[in-house]
Amino acid sequence: MNSESSQFADQPTLAKPRSVVFANSKGGVGKSTLALMAxxxxxxxxxxxxVELIDLDVQKTSSDSLRRFENSRFSVLENEDFFLNSGSPNNGNLINHMGSDFPYSNNQKYIIFDSPAGNEPSRSTFLSHCDAIFVPTSVGDADVFAxxxxxxxxxxxxxxQKSNIDGPPPPVVLLPNMVDxxxxxxxLRNHFSSHAVFFGKPLYYAPIFRRAFRSDENDTSVAKLLRQAKPYIDWLTKLIRRADELPQKPKKLFQL
Ligand SMILES: Nc1ncnc2c1ncn2[C@@H]1O[C@H](COP(=O)(O)OP(=O)(O)OP(=O)(O)O)[C@@H](O)[C@H]1O
Ligand SMILES: [Mg+2]
Structure with a gap:
């Protein structure tokens, strides 16, 4: 067994899908890129x-580009019931979907949400039902403030939401991106030092990420990206798999 699969080998099969979301109201910080990598x-x-990718962005950058990789283990789910007429998430339907079992297979199901810029948490109560919330940020002042x-x-x-959900809220993990x-x-870490959230490993700026959504011949760009960013992707996927093992809400910023 190779090291990639062994990182999951000791994991019991979970009863319900593992759902994580890449979210930030700020645009262009890497939500879709990281959702693709995850x-x-x-x-x-x-x-x-x-793995089921659900793109909550009406622009559909992720879903349009990732559909070509669909196979028996990876699907891009599009369902208009996930949206209200206003374009905001239909929280009730999303929460139902996240809780639904996967009766036809013993395989572990992962739901990865990509979410659009400008989405306010107050209209996205499904966030509280996710197993982890990943918040990519880059280093510019505007990105940090947002x-x-x-x-x-x-x-x-x-x-x-405290009284509506069982147990503690999901862990929030800041993902520093496009770091030089x-x-x-x-x-960047100093800017967030007073916040009781997790702080991820840095993803450094590299031109290959700019070509992540391109469908070139034999998907050379995506293959190269997955190879080049392998250590980061290994870290991120392990974190998603083991999100429930993260310590309870940290008292201050917690470097992972
Ligand atoms: N580590 C990186 N190095 C270089 N470029 C990157 C990196 N991460 C993301 N990018 C590029 O930054 C741009 C914004 O990334 P992306 O589309 O993933 O952000 P987003 O948060 O999903 O944006 P939106 O809010 O518009 O949906 C893209 O062109 C992407 O290729
Ligand atoms: Mg996006």
Whole structure:
């Protein structure tokens, strides 16, 4: 057994799908890129998984581009019932879908949500029902301020939802993206130091990510991206698989 599959080998099959979301009200921070890496990463690394990508962005960057990879283990789910007429998420239908079992297979099911910029947590109560919320951020001031604001909005949502959900709210993991240097990474971490959330490993800026949604011959760009970013993808997929093992809400920023 190779090291990729062994990272999942000791895991029991979960009764319900594992659902994670890539979200930030700020645009262009890497939500879709990371959702792509996570979903293709799990589908390729773990032969006993089924991955469902749900794109909540009406622009459908992720779903349009990833449909070509659909097979028995990876699907892109489009369902207009996931949206209200306004384009906001239909929380009731999403929560039902996340809780639904997967009766025809013993394979572990993963649901990866990509969400659009501008989505307010107050209209996205399904967030509280996810197993982890990944919040990509990049290093520019505008991105940092918007992300800080988004974290506060998530906190407000969780305290409003307290009586509606069993157990603690899902872990929130900041994913520093498009980082140029270790110094920049440290600077970014300082901006968030007072927030009781998890802080992920840095994903460095690299031109290959700009070509993530391109369908070139033999999917050379995506294959190259998956190869080049393999250590990061291994880390991220393991985190998704083991989201329930993260320590309870950290008291202060917790570097993973
Ligand atoms: N680590 C990286 N290095 C270089 N470019 C990156 C990196 N991560 C993402 N990008 C690029 O940044 C741009 C924005 O990324 P992406 O579309 O994933 O962001 P998003 O948060 O989904 O945006 P939107 O809010 O518009 O949906 C894309 O062109 C993408 O290729
Ligand atoms: Mg996007």
């Amino acid at each position: 979903s293709l990463g799990i589908a390729t690394l773990h032969p006993n998984s089924r 992300t800080l604001h988004y974290l506060n909005e998530l906190k407000t949502l969780f305290s409003r 240097s270790r110094e920049e990474f440290n600077e």
